[in-house]
Amino acid sequence: MAVALVTGSVVGAAFGEVFALLHETVANVVSQALMFKSILERLKSTLDGLAPVVEEIRRLNKSLDHPENETKSLIKQMEKGEKLVRKCLKVKRWNYCFKAHYASELQELDEAIVRFCQVDMIVQNTRNGLKTLVGVNLILEKIDKNLDMKKKHGVLSCAVPRPPDFTVGLDLPLKELKTLLLKKEVPLLLLTALGGCGKTTLVKMLCSDEEIKGIYMDNIFFVNVSKNPNLKVIVQKLFSHKGDDRPEFQSDEDAINQLEQLLNQIGPNPILLILDDVWPGSVSLIEKFQFNIPNYKIVVTSRTAFPRFRFIYNLNPLNHEDAMILFRRSAALQDGSSDIPEEDIEKIVRRCGGFPIVLKVIGGSLCGQPEVVWRSRLKKWSDGHSVFDSDTEAEQLALLQESLEFSADKVILKESFMDLGSFPEDQRIPATTLIDMWTELYEPIKDGVHAIANLHELSTRNLASLVMTRKDASEVDNYYNEDFVTQHDLLRDLAIHLSSRELIGQRQRLFVDINGNNLPEWWTEQKQQLINARLLSISTDESYSSSWCNIQAPKVEALVLNFQTRNYTLPKFVEKMDKLKVIIVTNYGFFPAQLSNFQLLGSLPNLKRIRLERVSIPSLSNVPVPLRSLKKISLFMCNIGQAFGNSTLQVSDSLLNLMEINIDYCNDLVELPAWLCDVVHLKKLSITNCHKLTTLPERIGKLVNLELLRLRSCTELSKLSDSIRSLHKLSILDISDCLSISKLPKHIGELSDLKELHMKGCLRLRNQLPESVIDLEQLKLVVCDEERAKLWEPIKEFFSNLKVMVVKEDINLNWLPKS
CATH class of the missing domain: 3.80.10.10 (Ribonuclease Inhibitor)
Structure with a gap:
């Protein structure tokens, strides 16, 4: 078929039609024109061999448009040949003059067709093949350019996240929100509600609405602001999303000035900016994004109804009917075959107060449980008014906490849930990061099998969301490298709350969140702070510049370091963590960070797994005791040219147990x-x-x-x-x-x-x-x-x-x- 298609581009449709006519005429005349039988039989044999291919070419050319100029001379010759064959019937046996003349012309026609197929067509096909390759190369170049854009800009995109496949009770709010947004006098719209009501889901639906997409086209920007926003990073994301080079700004003022210029260039086309999850301390940031640009609008989501903004939409909890639908789905009660009394279901749903996140979590915790568990849960909750009447979220945490009842064989699942507090708010957690951490903490000999199962179960119970991005990957060979986990802020707060009930020195997992250079008091009060946690997570922001205080953490098996600065030094106390099995170092800043003190890892006798994200690492030759226990190393978006290019490791003395290497998006490799x-x-x-x-x-x-x-x-x-x-x-x-x-x-x-x-x-x-x-x-x-x-x-x-x-x-x- 492919050969015929290329050939078709050579011979064209007209050739096929004339060929068919000539072939038919020769077939009819060959048995009648006895004087020309031998030459006509030879010509018929030539045409019989070509007929199937030419017929296929003619069919293909019905949908193609190719020039005929390269076959015009042969077409005319065949047209004359068809008439010549018919004349052969009229030549009398005694007319040797005409016989010789016609025989000579028939011989020339046969030779011309053979020559065209053996020489001209091959040359033209070669040329067309080269043209096709040129076209394919152009397509591949475009694909490469798109991949380059994806490499350069896509990884920090402001693209709108896809809304959930199933939603309930948001159709009317969507309609009302859209109507309010499209009013000419509304430049900024605040969408507010308590945590867990579905604010982010609603704005995702808004951005995916066909009418909204028709108005704003490619100029919809979705930015998650969260608790500790970095204005310069946000603006860099906006530049990156439009495919522009990512500038480095001298100050916040410089970033805002350049953003205004960018938005003015986009205008007068309509622009929609979504600022999701704005906290009270960031209200001044919203005002920085307000510009006097025609057709430019902002939608803000927040748990706080900031009084300074004029246009506010309040999203209410679900009504009872919609809450029942969501709860039944979460508890797998849709088919109506459950033995759970309807009265009990009604009571539990009313206790959830119409909050989607609470309905999903509690429904998931009761899914598949016998009636006695449902009654036990009801008995623990006091009768009376909704726990959310006080309009605070502390009661939500309390209710969610009560729903986290794990059986004796699910203790590790509960521990895994609490481990999710190790990572910054509103950040995607790579699935392989959790698999590595949980494998070493809980089941090191299982090679991640149970860790993967726990990941799926947490998602099933609505305690986290596992997003599996590739349909041709995870389903086939347990490929999770491109999958990630997200978690609602309220559930993250719950994980941190459950992990922080003991004194600092007694906690099994310790989360340290440092803003600026403000170290926790307990850290600075003692020169040798003793920590007995198995999991230690330390997060610093872009303004952190202090040197590390010393701590003693002899029992730490998993260390998570989150930061945003351009330079990062591993804490000196790491080298004394003799039980450390896995270290996860993640730069959440916009540019790769230079990592120092990497050689400290060489002194750790039990270190099994290393994951580095968005850092530049030095030569591995500088590691004095080169990681003899290391089993796996993962490098994501790292600059590793120096580490690999200048490295002359003596593998016989190092990396003796290394069994897995993952390198992803390392563009200098x-x-x-x-x-x-x-x-x-x-x-x-x-x-x-x-x-x-x-x-x-x-x-x-x-x-x-x-x-x-x-x-x-x-x-x-x-x-x-x-x-x-x-x-x-x-x-x-x-x-x-x-x-x-x-x-x-x-x-x-x-x-x-x-x-x-x-x-x-x-x-x-x-x-x-x-x-x-x-x-x-x-x-x-x-x-x-x-x-x-x-x-x-x-x-x-x-x-x-x-x-x-x-x-x-x-x-x-x-x-x-x-x-």
Whole structure:
């Protein structure tokens, strides 16, 4: 079909029609014009061979528009030939003069058709093939540019988050909110309600409304402000969202001045700015975003009804009918087959006060429970008026706390819920971060299996939201690298509250939130503060510049460090955390931060996992005792060129237990270090979205224990090393969206244990698969797109249980970190 399509672009529709007429005429005349039988039979044979291809070409050309100028001379010759064949019937047997003349012309026609097919058409097809390649390259260049934009700007986008798939009771508020917003006299609209009422969900629905999208088009900006906003970072996000270079501002005033210029450039097109979750201390920030620009509007969501703003929309809790619908869904009571008395359901729903978050959490906690548990819950709650009559959120926390009843075998699930308080408010938590932390804290020998199960159960019970971004990933091979977890502020507050009931020195998990240089009093009161927590989380903001005070934390097994500064120094007390198993260092600022004191990690005898996000790390050669216990290292959006490029690690003395490496969005990674091929215990190597990586080490075949090799979205990677044939334990190979790979290795069939091959979006991989593919006897699953699936059709019969899963491109921005 592809050949016919290209040929069609050569011969055109007119050629096909004239050819068909000539073919039909010759077929009718050959048995009648006996004088010309031999030459007509030869001509008929030529035409018979071409007829099927030309007929297919003619069908294809009904939907194509190609020039005929390159075949005009042949078309005219065939038209004359058709008339000549008819004349052959009229030539008398004795007329040898006409016979010789007509025979000569028929011979010329046959030779002209053969010459056109053997020479002209091949040359023209070659030219058209080159034109096609040029066109494909242009398309690929556009794709590369889009990927570059995604790399450069998308990771800190102000795109509108998708609203939940199921909502109830918000249709009327949406209509009223939209009506108020579209009034000409409303430049700023405040949407206010208590926490957990659905303010953020409502503004997501507003931004997804067809009428609103039709008015504001691509000029809808969604910014989460939260408790401690950084104005310069917010403005940088707005610039980034419009595809402009991310400027560094000298001050807040400079940021606002440049933002006004940007918005004036966008105008007079309508602009809608959403400032979500504004706290009382940030009300002055709202005023900084107010500009006298035509068709520019702001929607603010807050738990506080700021009196200085004129236009306010109050979102009320759900009415009883809608609350019942949401609760039934959360408790899986929709089918009406439950034995729970309707009276008990009614009482519980009324106790929830119409707050969606409370209904979902309590409904989830009672889902599948017997009637006796429901009655026990009711008995614990006093009868009478709603607990929310006081119009405060403390009662919400109390009620939610009572709903967190975990059975004896779910203690770890409760601990996992409380661990979520380790991360900053309104930030997405990478799913793999939690899996790493929970695996080492609770079940180190289970390799994350139960941690993943707990992640799903917390989401099922509405205590967190697990967002799985790739339909072709997690469902297939437990790929969670691009998935993340979010949590409602109220639930995060509850996790912190439950973790903070004991004295500082007695807490199992300690969360330290430092604003500016204001250290907690307990930290500064004693020179050697003793901490007995297993989990320690320290968060600092962009203005932190103090040196670390000393603490003693000998029992800490998981350390979470959150910061926003351009330079960050690991605390000196880290080197004495002998029980530390996992460290998570995350920069929530806009630019990569320079990380110092990295060598401290080399002294930790039990450190198993390291995750670094958005930092520049020094050469690994500087680590004096190079991480002999380390099992896994994850680098996300890090500058690692210096760390890898200048590194000359003696692997025989270090990294003796390293089994997994994850590198994602590290845009300065051009090549992998040579020492990597000496990490013979490595089982999983995942390098994704590293767009400058062009080649793999030739010695990668030395990684004889490798079970998973993921090279997803490495767009400049042009080929796989031939030495990959030596990876006899490799069971999963993922080259999805590697745009530059044009062929699979010749000896790929020697991957004797390969079970899954992911090759979706490999646009240049269009040629026949290597013959050795049929030797992949263990291959059970190929995940690809429609075009790549065609390559497997001719050889599927050689496999007994091979499934070729065709996945469509799932285009969404959910996987992009908000930062």
